[in-house]
Amino acid sequence: MTDLDAEQHARAVLEHACAKAGRDATDAEVVRLGENAIFRLTDGVIARVSRPGQLAAARKEVAVARWLESVDVPAVQVADQPDQPIDVDGRAVTFWLELPPHEHGSPVQVAQALRRLHGVVPPSDLDLGPIQPFVRLAERIERASTLAEADRDWLRSRLAELRKRWDDRPGGLPECVVHGDAWVGNVVSTADGRVVFLDLERVAIGAPEWDLVHTAIKYRSFGWIGESEYQAFRTAYGHDVTNWSGFELFRDIREFRMTCMAVQVASENHRAEEQALWRLRCLQGQHGARPWNGWSALP
Structure with a gap:
């Protein structure tokens, strides 16, 4: 289409x-x-x-x-x-x-907004449910019409591996209300001085590290922010998720989700095909160690 x-x-x-x-x-x-x-x-x-x-x-x-x-x-x-x-x-x-005019939140603004959200008492009359890290991924893989079957098989196998690792995930900070998709496009700074959450469909109860890993991989996986920005983020929140034993699992799931999203977009917009394939080859180990250059916004 x-x-x-x-x-x-x-x-x-x-x-x-x-x-x-x-x-x-x-x-x-x-x-x-x-x-x-x-x-x-x-x-x-x-x-x-x-x-x-x-x-x-x-x-x-x-x-x-x-x-x-x-x-x-x-x-x-x-x-x-x-x-x-x-x-x-x-x-x-x-x-x-x-919203009034707005822009992506800074790492410090994201950290401060997450601290506020993570400290809220969960609602008694609304079942937020647990984090769903694999929602829609199987469907995106099956609809990946631009990929070779061998690549779709690899994605299926990787998804099964991540599911198993998730079942054995380590404990961390106390569970709380999490946004669930806390990349900077969903935490914005408005012209009237607010820092506002968008896209609330993934709000859930779970590990706060699930929200923190978004900013961590911007630094560790893609080099989108520098060391000083990440240090400001972890200082503002009061915790460094990269020191947690479950960081690599959460990182891997986030990178996989980002790749599956690119694959879905590529099936509908040929301009995203190169980006989808680049992300996939990074996960497959064909572009060396992190941080990976070349991960960019989807068209």
């Missing part, structure tokens, strides 16, 4: 949902086409159109956003729309208040 096809399909879903919700989809502007299709409506509300089969995740995300607002943890806020998500042929549509 081309980007144009994906946009047309998502726009049709959006128009149907807006008709149900009493909102105007006329001239809705595409913000991003990715795991979700993101549109800006003319009233400043942001609409998210999920892939098929994500209704439960969207329900959870809406509930988590409302809970975080109630406990004063800055996060993206649900728009005034009582019946969310709206189901359109198995695709979930949700509506959100648009």
Whole structure:
């Protein structure tokens, strides 16, 4: 499916949902086409159109956003729309208040936001569930139409290995509320001085190290930040996940997830094929030891 096809399909879903919700989809502007299709409506509300089969995740995300607002943890806020998500042929549509201008959070800002989130008492009336480190990975591998079968077999074997290692993972810091996908694109600094969490569908109960490893691999695996930035991050949080015995496991799972995401995108957008294959070859040991150069944002 081309980007144009994906946009047309998502726009049709959006128009149907807006008709149900009493909102105007006329001239809705595409913000991003990715795991979700993101549109800006003319009233400043942001609409998210999920892939098929994500209704439960969207329900959870809406509930988590409302809970975080109630406990004063800055996060993206649900728009005034009582019946969310709206189901359109198995695709979930949700509506959100648009943030003011914002940029990726700095390592220190991410650390401070995570400390605040990790210290919140879990909700008594909302089952966040445990971390799900392997959600959607098998499906992404099976849909990897741009890969040779030998590469898909390698990914299947690697997934099985990681599952086994996860079952035997060591203990660490006390379990708490975690964001679940705490890369800097999901922890943003706004023009009005807030540091805000986005993409809340992976919020769960589990090891705080799961959130900390995102920033650690930016330094250790990809060289996206320098030593001083990482030192500032670990000082601001008060813990260095790279000294924990489970770090390599969490690192490996995160790198694998990033690779599977690239493989999925490449199946829909040929511009991502080179990046997907580069990531895969790194995991297979064909580009030497970490840090690996060449990991870049997906188109």
